[in-house]
Ligand SMILES: *[C@@H]1O[C@H](CO)[C@@H](O)[C@H](O)[C@H]1NC(C)=O
C-alpha cells in the first residue's frame with residue numbers, strides 16, 4: 005500500500021502545483037505528454053475487446069511467455085489487468101512498459117483506481133523488465149519528474165519497490181512477490197485470462213470474473229489541451 009499512498013500524495017501535490025506551471029515536462033509517449041491520457045470505463049466481461057492482446061506481433065520474442073492478457077489476482081493495489089503489448093525492446097536484455105499507456109493496463113473503477121492512475125500518469129511510470137534467470141523476471145519502476153522537480157528520469161529502484169514475476173508449473177499462472185522499502189509485503193497471482201490468440205482461458209471464468217466488478221477503467225489518449233496555460 006505504501007506505493008499507492010506515495011503516488012496518491014505525489015499526484016495531489018502535482019495537481020496543486022500544476023496550474024502554476026506549463027505542462028512541458030514529459031514526452032515519453034511518441035513525443036506526447038503522458039498527461040494527455042485519461043481513463044474510460046468498459047464492461048469487465050468484454051475486457052479482451054478493449055485491451056490490446058499481447059501476441060508475437062507486438063511483444064518481442066524474449067517475452068513470448070507473456071502473450072495474452074493477465075489478471076493481477078489478489079493485488080492489493082487498484083490496478084487489475086495488464087498486457088505486455090507494445091512493450092519496448094531496449095536491446096540490452098531489458099524491456100520498457102509504459103504503465104499509463106492506452107489499452108494495456110486496467111484499473112479499479114473507484115476513487116482508488118482513479119487516484120492510482122493519476123499518480124502513475126503524472127509521473128510517467130514505466131516498468132523496466134529484465135529476465136534474471138530461467139524462472140523469473142525482475143521489474144524496476146522508473147518515474148519521470150517535471151522540470152520544476154529536476155526534470156529527470158528516476159529509477160525508483162530496489163530501495164523503494166521491488167517486484168518479481170516468478171514462474172510456476174502452470175504457464176498461465178506466475179507469482180508476483182512485492183517488497184516496499186526492502187520489506188516483503190506479499191505475493192499475488194499473475195494469471196493469464198486471455199491467450200495471445202484472443203481465446204479466453206479457464207481462469208477468465210474461475211479467477212477473473214468472480215472477483216471483478218461489472219466495469220473496469222482503461223487508459224486512453226484523451227483530449228487534453230494546453231490552451232490557456
Ligand atoms: C494463487 O494460486 C495458488 C496456486 O494455484 C492458489 O493456491 C491460491 O489460492 C491463488 N490465490 C488467489 C488469490 O487466487
Ligand SMILES: *[C@@H]1O[C@H](CO)[C@@H](O)[C@H](O)[C@H]1NC(C)=O
Pocket residue numbers: 031032148155156157
Ligand atoms: C527520460 O527517459 C525518456 C524515455 O527513455 C527519454 O526520452 C528522455 O530523454 C529521458 N529524459 C532525461 C532528462 O533523461
Ligand SMILES: *[C@@H]1O[C@H](CO)[C@@H](O)[C@H](O)[C@H]1NC(C)=O
Pocket residue numbers: 199200201202203
Ligand atoms: C488459442 O490458443 C490456445 C493456447 O495455445 C489453444 O489451446 C487454443 O486452441 C487456441 N484457439 C484458437 C481458436 O486458435
